[in-house]
Amino acid sequence: MLPVAIVGAGPVGAVAALALAARGVQARLFDAREAAGGKPDRRSIALSWGTRLALERLGVWTRIARPDPITRVSVSERGAFGSIEFTCADLGTPALGFVVDYGDLAQACSRALDEAGIATAWSTPVAAVEPGTGSLSLVLARGDGAPRVAARCVVMADGAEGIEGGPLPAKAGQAYRQVALVGDVGCERFTPGRxxxxxxxxxxxxxxxxxxxxxxxxxxxxxxxxxxxxxxxAALSQALERAAGPGFGSMRWLTSPALVPLVLRRAGPSTDPRVVAIGNASQVLHPVAGQGFNLGVRDALSLAAAWPLRLPTSVASDAALLRALAAFTKARRVDRGFTVATTDAIARMTAIDDPLAAAVRGIGLAAIDLLPALRRRALETLVFGAG
Ligand SMILES: Cc1cc2nc3c(=O)[nH]c(=O)nc-3n(C[C@H](O)[C@H](O)[C@H](O)COP(=O)(O)OP(=O)(O)OC[C@H]3O[C@@H](n4cnc5c(N)ncnc54)[C@H](O)[C@@H]3O)c2cc1C
Known part of the structure; x- marks a missing residue:
């Protein structure tokens, strides 16, 4: 029987497996994707400095192609006074974060899994997780007789659209009345790192x-x-120029933008104490604060940190394992709750297209900028998480 099965070898599942391996726990991953196949995902995401440190420790960082450092972040309100500018000097770190392609990140993670000798079953969708006595069964949808694999605990890292039912945490949430246009944009005036x-x-x-x-x-x-x-x-580029404001010169889309629907979704508690969810399997956030993956990495690290150093091999003595999983769920409450709530609040506040709301947002930004303790706290939370 496997000590830990991880459903989903996306970046969050991979980080969990690597962090568990660093504590001497061999997990096995199952993923519906082909190992290195599929369409390369060129979507860019921002990784915080805290995430970079974790990926470095786990042997992922050096495998990521061309990470672009972010040394300065400017937050402003169109047509209103009030803005904040964070720089890496505020935090005393070489960068506030990095921009990487999601496909490069996923590939770096799977190479690190190979290097660490962590077994990953690619092209192996999990159809269901069934409860048993002292264990769980993964039902694999491989078309060769739906084989089953027994595990003492199951970590769901199967992303936003993962499987539901059985003892798995049920996901609830709502769609924002918003979508994201995602793509690459060239502009006349580009400042590296900003x-x-x-x-x-x-x-x-x-x-x-x-x-x-x-x-x-x-x-x-x-x-x-x-x-x-x-x-x-042409019209799309002009509209973007107007939204971005002066400072960029003329702008044009280099790729045709993808339209991504936005949702807030949270998984409730699972009905089996041997099942936990991490990353997008646990929470799907609005991208306004660029926190989804960063939060998922903190889930994965926290799971490994809660793991008992010496797990008894006997299934009969699973108390230490169950205590660790309960401790993980408790330890993640504050960071998850705070990040979900603040991201949702910012998403809603910034969706109000009204001059009064814009003025209030501008005053809010100015107030954060003028209060050093609040400013530092806001930055530390963005980069290292809450709690
Ligand atoms: C527009 C946009 C911008 C974003 N920008 C940022 C940002 O700047 N910074 C940031 O931190 N986050 C950002 N995010 C969020 C980030 O992309 C996600 O939080 C992150 O991708 C979640 O990773 P994951 O490993 O949990 O899920 P995924 O990457 O979705 O991985 C899930 C894995 O599970 C596998 N799987 C699914 N179902 C099954 C099954 N039944 N059996 C086996 N395997 C299965 C899949 O094949 C996949 O490999 C953004 C999101 C959006 C939409």
């Missing part, structure tokens, strides 16, 4: 530095996003 977040009316616009251009996440109402896409590349 990331921008601009509250631009009906949603935030994030521009992350990526290899001489910006990776763009522009949040809009669905009808407006569709109308802009229908209007064609």
């Amino acid at each position: 990331a921008f977040e601009r509250f631009a009316g009906s949603g935030p616009l994030a521009l992350l530095p990526r290899a001489g251009h910006h990776a763009c996440v522009w949040v809009l109402e669905p009808d407006r996003a569709q109308a802009l896409l229908d209007a064609g590349p």
Whole structure:
């Protein structure tokens, strides 16, 4: 019987397996994807400095192709006074974070798994997790007689669209009335290392530095996003210029933007104490604060930290394992709760397209900027998490 089975070898599942291996626990991963196949995911995401430190310790960091450092983050409100500028000098770190392609990150994780000798069953979707006595059964959907694998505990790291039912935590949530236009944008004036977040009316616009251009996440109402896409590349670029404000010169989309629906989803407690969820399997966030993956990494590290150093081999003595899983769930309450709540609050506040709301947001930014303790706390929470 496996001590730990991890469903999903995406970046969060991989980080959990690597962190567990560093504590001497051999997990086995199962993933529906082909090992190195599929369409490369060129979507860019921002990793915090805290995430970078973790990936470095686990042997992932040096395998990631071309990470772009973020040394300065400017947060501003379109058409209102009030802004914040964070720099790495505020934190005393060489960078506040890094921008990487999701596909490169996933590939670096799977190479690190191979290097650490962690067994990963690719092209192996898990169809169900069934409770048993003192163990759980993974039902594999491989088309060769639905084989089963027994495990003492199961970590669900199967992302936003993962399996549900049986003892698994049920996911509840709601869709935002917003979508994100995601793609690469070139501009006349580019400053390396500088990331921008601009509250631009009906949603935030994030521009992350990526290899001489910006990776763009522009949040809009669905009808407006569709109308802009229908209007064609030139009109879409002009609308982006207006939202971004002066400072970038002329802008143009380098890739045709993908339209991503946005949801807030949280998994409730599982009905079996041997099952826990991490990463997007536990919570799916609005991208406004760029926290989804960073929070998932903290889930994964916390799970490994809670693991009993000496796990009795007898199934009959599972008290230490069950205590560890309960301790993990308890330890994650504050960071998860705070990150979900603040991300949701920021998403809602920045969605109000109204001059009064814009003025209030501008005053809020100015207030955070003027209060050093609040400013530092906000930055530390973004980079290292809450609690
Ligand atoms: C527009 C946008 C921008 C974002 N920007 C940022 C950012 O800047 N910073 C940040 O930290 N986060 C960001 N995020 C969030 C981040 O992308 C996610 O939090 C992260 O991808 C979650 O990783 P994961 O490993 O939990 O899930 P996934 O990457 O989805 O991995 C899940 C894995 O499980 C596997 N799987 C699924 N079902 C099964 C099954 N039944 N059996 C076996 N395997 C299965 C899948 O094949 C996959 O490999 C952003 C999200 C969006 C939408």
